Amino acid sequence: MFKVVIAVVLLLMLLFGNQAGNAQTLDRDQLVQTTTLCRACHRDKFESGEANPHSALDLPEWQQDTGVMLSCVGCHGDVTEHIRGGGSLGTVLGFRSESTQEINDTCLNCHRATHPDFQRSEHALAGLTCTSCHSQHAHASGAEALLRAGPVTVPGGDRLSEVTQLCAGCHTESVTDFAFNERHRLREGVLDCASCHDPHSPQSRTLLGGFKQEACIDCHTDKGGPFVFEHQASRIEGCTACHSAHGSPNRHMLSHQRVGELCFTCHAAVPQFHSGFSPVAPVRFGLDTQCTNCHSTIHGSNFDPLFLK
Numbered sequence: 001m002f003k004v005v006i007a008v009v010l011l012l013m014l015l016f017g018n019q020a021g022n023a024q025t026l027d028r029d030q031l032v033q034t035t036t037l038c039r040a041c042h043r044d045k046f047e048s049g050e051a052n053p054h055s056a057l058d059l060p061e062w063q064q065d066t067g068v069m070l071s072c073v074g075c076h077g078d079v080t081e082h083i084r085g086g087g088s089l090g091t092v093l094g095f096r097s098e099s100t101q102e103i104n105d106t107c108l109n110c111h112r113a114t115h116p117d118f119q120r121s122e123h124a125l126a127g128l129t130c131t132s133c134h135s136q137h138a139h140a141s142g143a144e145a146l147l148r149a150g151p152v153t154v155p156g157g158d159r160l161s162e163v164t165q166l167c168a169g170c171h172t173e174s175v176t177d178f179a180f181n182e183r184h185r186l187r188e189g190v191l192d193c194a195s196c197h198d199p200h201s202p203q204s205r206t207l208l209g210g211f212k213q214e215a216c217i218d219c220h221t222d223k224g225g226p227f228v229f230e231h232q233a234s235r236i237e238g239c240t241a242c243h244s245a246h247g248s249p250n251r252h253m254l255s256h257q258r259v260g261e262l263c264f265t266c267h268a269a270v271p272q273f274h275s276g277f278s279p280v281a282p283v284r285f286g287l288d289t290q291c292t293n294c295h296s297t298i299h300g301s302n303f304d305p306l307f308l309k
C-alpha cells in the first residue's frame with residue numbers, strides 16, 4: 001500500500017500540475033500513466049481485458065508499454081480529483097447518478113456513427129441508457145456485444161441466445177408468444193429477438209412497421225417484391241397486416257385462425273361470385289374455405305391482378 005501511495009504521488013506530480021485530467025487534455029504518454037494509476041487500485045477491472053472490444057481503443061505499443069488494455073478515462077471522464085483525492089470520487093463519471101443524457105452521450109461520443117437515432121428509439125424514450133443493456137465490466141460470459149446477462153427464468157431459458165435472454169428480462173410476454181405451435185424457432189436458436197428488432201432504432205425503421213418490413217425480407221426474400229401487381233394490404237402495416245410474427249395458433253402464423261376471417265377484416269364486399277363465403281349469405285363454400293386456394297399468390301403477383309396465379 002505504501003508503495004502504491006508513493007507511486008501515485010509521483011505520477012500525479014508528473015502528470016497533472018494544475019491541468020484537468022480528462023481524455024481530451026491528456027496526451028498519450030499521460031494517458032498511459034493515468035491508466036497505470038487506475039490499475040493500482042482497480043486491478044479487477046483489467047482482468048480479461050484482451051477479449052474486450054474496447055481494447056481496440058489502445059494502440060499496440062501502448063499495451064506493450066503498460067500491459068494494460070483499456071483506456072479507462074475514455075469512459076470515466078475527468079479523473080483528476082478522483083486520483084488526487086486518493087479514492088474520493090470527485091468528478092469521476094461513475095454511470096450511477098448522472099443523467100441518462102450524460103451517460104448516453106459518453107458512449108455516443110464514439111458510437112454515434114453506428115447508432116445515430118438512439119435518442120428517438122422506444123428504449124431511449126422510456127429512459128433506458130446504453131448501460132441498461134451493455135456492461136463494460138459485468139457482461140454475460142459469452143461477451144457478445146458486451147451484453148448484460150439476462151435472467152434465465154423462462155422455460156428452456158438456458159437454451160436462448162444471450163440477446164434473447166437479455167430482452168426476456170424486461171419483455172417476458174414477448175417470449176411467451178414463442179410458445180405457440182406455429183412460431184419462429186427462437187427457442188431452438190434459429191433466430192433471436194435482434195433478428196427482427198434493432199433495439200437502438202426508432203419504430204419507423206427495421207424495428208417495427210415500415211413498408212413491407214425490411215427485416216422479414218432479409219430472410220423471406222420471395223415475399224418482398226417488387227411485384228407487377230402488389231397486394232396493397234402491406235402498404236401501411238407491412239407483413240403484420242396479416243401475420244403475428246412472434247407466433248400464432250394458425251399454421252402460417254396468421255393473425256386470424258381462419259384465412260377467410262382474415263381477408264374479411266379488410267374485404268367487406270367481395271364480388272357476387274363469392275357470396276357464399278360471406279357470413280350472412282347462404283353458404284356455398286364453408287367459411288373455412290381457403291381463399292388462398294385460388295388467390296394463391298397472396299403476397300403479390302407478376303401475372304395476375306387478382307393474385308390467382
Ligand code: HEC
Nearest residue numbers: 034037038040041072073076079083086087092093094096
Ligand atoms: C488511490 C486509489 C485509487 C486510484 C488510483 C483510482 N481509484 Fe477509482 N476508486 C477508488 C476507491 C477507493 C473507490 C470507491 C470510492 C467510493 O465508493 O466512495 C473508487 C471508485 C471509482 C469509480 C466508481 C465511481 C462511482 O460513482 O461509484 C470509478 C468509475 C473509478 N473509481 C474509476 C477510476 C479510474 C478510471 C481511475 C484511473 C484514472 C481510478 N479510479 C483510480 C480508488 C482509486
Ligand code: HEC
Nearest residue numbers: 038042045046054070071072075094095131135136137138
Ligand atoms: C466502455 C466504457 C468503459 C471503460 C473503457 C471502462 N469503464 Fe469502468 N465502468 C463503465 C460503466 C458503464 C460502469 C458502471 C457499471 C456497469 O455498467 O457495469 C463502470 C464502472 C466502473 C467502476 C465502479 C463499479 C464497480 O464495479 O466497482 C470502476 C471502479 C471502474 N468502472 C473502473 C474502470 C477502470 C479502472 C477502467 C480501465 C481499466 C474502466 N473502468 C474502463 C464503463 C467503462
Ligand code: HEC
Nearest residue numbers: 053054056057074075106107109110130131134144145146
Ligand atoms: C473512446 C471511444 C469509445 C467510448 C467512449 C465507448 N466506446 Fe464502445 N467501442 C469503441 C471502439 C473503438 C470499439 C471497438 C471497435 C468496434 O467494434 O467498433 C468499441 C466497441 C463496443 C462494443 C462492441 C462491439 C462489438 O462488435 O462487439 C460495444 C457493445 C460498445 N462499444 C458499447 C459501448 C458503450 C455502452 C459505451 C459507453 C459506456 C462505449 N461503448 C463507450 C469506442 C468507444
Ligand code: HEC
Nearest residue numbers: 104107108111115118123128129130132133145163194199
Ligand atoms: C435495449 C437494450 C440495448 C440498449 C439500450 C442499447 N443496446 Fe447496443 N446492443 C444491444 C443488443 C441486443 C446488441 C446485439 C445486436 C445484435 O446481435 O444484432 C447490441 C449491439 C451493440 C453494438 C455492436 C454493434 C451492433 O450494432 O451490432 C454496439 C457498438 C452497441 N450496441 C452500442 C450501444 C450504444 C452506444 C448504446 C446507447 C446509445 C446502446 N448500444 C444501447 C442492446 C442494446
Ligand code: HEC
Nearest residue numbers: 122123126128132133163166167169170171193194197199
Ligand atoms: C431494461 C429493460 C429492457 C430491456 C433489457 C429491453 N427492453 Fe425493450 N423496452 C423496454 C421499455 C421500458 C420499453 C418501452 C415500452 C414498454 O413499456 O413496453 C421497451 C420497448 C420495446 C419495444 C417497442 C414496444 C412497443 O410496444 O412499441 C420493442 C420492440 C422492444 N422493446 C424490444 C426489445 C428487444 C428486442 C430487446 C432485447 C434486445 C429489448 N427490448 C430489451 C425495456 C427493455
Ligand code: HEC
Nearest residue numbers: 164167168171174175184191192193195196208240245246
Ligand atoms: C420474426 C421477427 C421477430 C422476432 C424474432 C421477434 N419479434 Fe418482436 N415483433 C415483431 C413484429 C413484426 C412486431 C410488431 C407486431 C405488430 O405490430 O402487430 C413485434 C412486436 C414486438 C413488441 C411490441 C408488443 C407486441 O407484442 O406487439 C415487443 C415488446 C417485442 N416485439 C419484443 C420482442 C422480443 C423480446 C423478442 C425476442 C424474445 C422478439 N420481439 C422477437 C417481430 C419479431
Ligand code: HEC
Nearest residue numbers: 184185190191195196213215216219239243245251252253
Ligand atoms: C432470421 C431469419 C428470419 C427473419 C428475420 C424472419 N423470418 Fe420468418 N421464418 C424464418 C424461418 C427459418 C422460418 C421457417 C419456420 C421455422 O423456423 O420453423 C420462418 C417462418 C415464417 C412463417 C411461417 C411459414 C410457414 O411455414 O407457414 C411466416 C408467416 C414468417 N416466417 C413470417 C415472417 C415475418 C412476417 C417476419 C418479419 C416480421 C419474418 N418472418 C422474419 C426465418 C426468418
Ligand code: HEC
Nearest residue numbers: 212216217220223224233234238239241242252259292298
Ligand atoms: C394480405 C395478407 C398477407 C400479408 C400482408 C402478408 N402475408 Fe404472408 N401469408 C398470407 C397468407 C394468407 C398465407 C398463407 C398462404 C396459404 O394459405 O397458402 C401466408 C403465408 C406466408 C408464408 C408461408 C408460406 C409461404 O408461401 O412460404 C410466409 C413465409 C409469409 N407468408 C411471409 C410473409 C412476409 C415476409 C410478409 C411481408 C413481406 C407477408 N407474408 C405479408 C397473407 C399475408
Ligand code: HEC
Nearest residue numbers: 232233241242259262263265266291292295298305306307
Ligand atoms: C390489411 C387489409 C387487407 C387484408 C387483410 C387483405 N387484403 Fe386484399 N387488398 C387490400 C387492399 C387495400 C387491396 C387493394 C384494393 C383496391 O385497390 O381497391 C387489396 C386487393 C386485393 C385483391 C385484388 C383485387 C382488388 O380489389 O384490387 C385481391 C384478390 C385480394 N385483395 C384478396 C385478398 C385475400 C384473398 C385476402 C386474405 C388472404 C386479403 N386480400 C387480405 C387489403 C387487404
Ligand code: HEC
Nearest residue numbers: 260263264267270271273274277289290291293294295306
Ligand atoms: C374458388 C376459387 C376462389 C376462392 C376460394 C376465392 N376466390 Fe376470390 N376470386 C376468384 C376469382 C376467379 C375472381 C375473379 C372474379 C371475376 O373476375 O369476376 C376472384 C376475385 C376476387 C376479388 C376481386 C374483386 C374485384 O373487385 O375485382 C377479391 C377481393 C376476392 N376475390 C377475395 C376473395 C376472398 C376474401 C376469398 C375468401 C373468402 C376468396 N376471394 C376466395 C376465385 C376465388
